[in-house]
Amino acid sequence: MHDHTEGQSSKNIAVAFWLNFCFTIIEFMGAALTNSTAIMADAVHDLGDTISLGIGWVLQKISGKPATKKFTYGYKRLSLVGAFVNAVVLLVGSTWVLFEAIPRLWAPQMPMAEGMAVLAIFGVLVNGYAAYRLSHGHTMNEKVLNWHLLEDVLGWVAVLVVAIVLLFVDWPILDPLLSIGFTLFILWNVLKHFRATLRLFVQASPDTQLYQQVNSTLRGMAQVQEVHHMHLWSLDGEAHVLTAHVVLKQPLDAQASVELKEKIADALAAFHLEHTTIEFEWPAEDCRDS
Template sequence: MHSHAEPRGTRSLLIALGVTGSIFLVELIGGAIAGSLALVSDAMHMLSDSTGLVVALVATLMASKAANAKATYGYKRIEVFAAMLNAVTVAGVSIWIVVEAFNRLSNGAVNNASTTLLIGTIGLVANIISALVLHRDREHSMNIQGAYLHVLVDLFGSIAVIIASILMLSFGWFWADTVASLIIAALILPRAMQLLWNALNVLLERVPANVDTNEIRQSLESLECVTAVHDLHVWSLDGAEILATCHLVVETPVTTDCDLLDRAQAALKHHGVGHSTIQIEVSGHGAHEEVCHHS
């Protein structure tokens, strides 16, 4: 069990933040000295990642707070807001990179390829370290998963910077630096949009992608004594834990409610539902309540 003092992933986020923040400063200064858009682009992405890691770290700590009378579900959804903020920031950075890259192509800028190669190599090593640290916890939090994906993109960005530097040193192709920055943007934007979409799905309380509500309904309807299932709702608070509510209709009052509840909860747990609220009602009760019909 993980203590509230140090929620899962906190140490990994702190290590990644230290590494990413340091490389941001190195790449920003080196990019300015070398005149490399690819390095400055990667530095700006490092800055967005550092900001995202700070937000993720704060959100992780806040999400570990226990539920109370005013927040009966706790604060886990803060992590989703943090992931969405991170995605929007990274998407904005990628658009800036594209605009700046086309300006560079038209101006024919020249840079110091040796400095670019050195700092790109340092960035690659740092990104490998961060990726390895975050990899172990990425399945347990949308925040950490987003941080891991962004570090992975940074890793490929560093590779693009190194390849561009080698081309500049070997053939004098200074446009390769600008093309590398466009490649970095192309790597960043899809990841950012995917994370943004996943966060929006959670905030909109849509059914998680790995859950089939038709299969859940069939499992519940196959239970002994159950004649129908309605008001089935499945959602997630944080993109990881799945919750569900439903009404089970029976022909006559069930005297062994606990047994039916146990079987129903077991069926839901089989489909990955970690927390459920189930209402048992007789067949005539539906006329006395508003039922949410699905299209």
Template sequence: MADHHAHHHDTGGHHHHHGILHTHAPTGKMGKAFVLTCAILIVELIGGWFSHSLALMSDAGHVLTDVFAIGLSWFAIRQSVKPADESMTFGYARSGILAALVNGLTLIVITLWILMEAYRRLQHPGHVHSLWMFISASVGLCVNLYLALGMRHEENLNVKSAVLHMLGDAAASAGVIVAGIIISFTHWYIVDPLLSIAIAVLIAFGAWRIVRQTMKILMEGTPQTVDFRAVVDELKALPGIQDVHDVHVWAITSGQNALSCHAVLDGNMTIRDSQQVLRDAEHCLAHFGIGHVTIQIEDGSHPHENRELCAHKEDALEHHHH
């Protein structure tokens, strides 16, 4: 697939590669996964209805989160290949992050519903038909393993989270199968709500992880894979750079990191000399997984706050008035 994010501006032999680190995801595989996951959801909902098993219903709840996750990832992947335009200069890659946030919050709601229902059933355990549990959960287990194994080598974070969902689902389905076997031999119907609570906890952990990651990206936080101090130290160590300040490192979407900073160069340096410094800086940052780099070049007399992190606007205005 063509990389829509690589724009080549030839400025005197100086090539810019923006977003080289963007990994495209397999749209076809995601489409297939979406259809098959919907099929599992229907089978488990019907099975849960006939067997009166909350564990199977909560497994279906878990699968529903997958339908969300895969549907959203599929949508996000198709959005992220749309080229940037004048109204969305960073492109549409972050639509996947918004989608993931909605997905994470929905999971938390589903978890609460399962816990409330499990609490009710622990007080009044009902009759559960284990054969239906067994059949429906087996379908879920097989399809999820088939999908997860087919996509386990993909790098895209959206796909990775979908694969984690599928493996979690497979584990939950396996749990339901075991519960079905226990109930058919012992008639301990209490096993069913207890397992539901375990599945709810599984969903909650996944949800919290998604919400935390998406919030960090939406808050323009420094990506987890980037060591801010190390980046600043490496930039300062480059020949020709006297100092750097006003450094920002953020992710446009997962796997697409960006950096902007002001670099103080020797005042006697020509523009041509400064190009070599820029090339060195871009090369150095590529090793940190930062593909989108913007550097403002200044000499020592340019007014600025003497710190790496940007000062608050009020401070900057104060500074101007003096």
């Protein structure tokens, strides 16, 4: 089931990459035909998105490879690297858009509205479909890539609205105003994903509520006296890893230990953890990690 999810994630990113790549070429051609600097700037931005999608696609494929002696947890964490790189690209790109758009508030330029409208409709359809493909993903990589595409969709919606209005009135200032609005919206959302990615990089707990629930589950076992050195972290935002020292109320023989391990495994199954390592300690035993 998990292999199917990995394969679907890679396929979704591949579709988004090729759609974005082909449309970027069309954008550059459209910018030349319409003599629109706004569309040219969007084409440059989409070129950056295409590069990010390509990196994300490669890393997503590599992340599904099995574990080795060197990468004992496998390559899933490379997917997180892709999420980090893409978030940085999106942050830099959005900041650049703001630096380009804000000065135009004082010196707005009248674009070619007819050509803008045609390209905008095409842009909404292409990027909207690509974003839809990635919207069902669960990995941090897919989430960040999805915001790349949503930024493009909102950008083309803004271009379409401006183009329609400019067909009837001479208000070129609407172009920078809408650009600034949707860019700030995207920045706000991608910063949240960027923060979550950084937390995973420093191996912070992916979910404090999940941590408490797992801890309570272990402590609730009849044979368990105490739980310490419990660590919960995530490989890629979806596959979580748990390690814990469990102090028993009394020593157990081999058969009883096996039965308790099975009981713990059944109890933890509800949390869908990727890896679990539980170490038993006797009541009077000194913890070797103290």
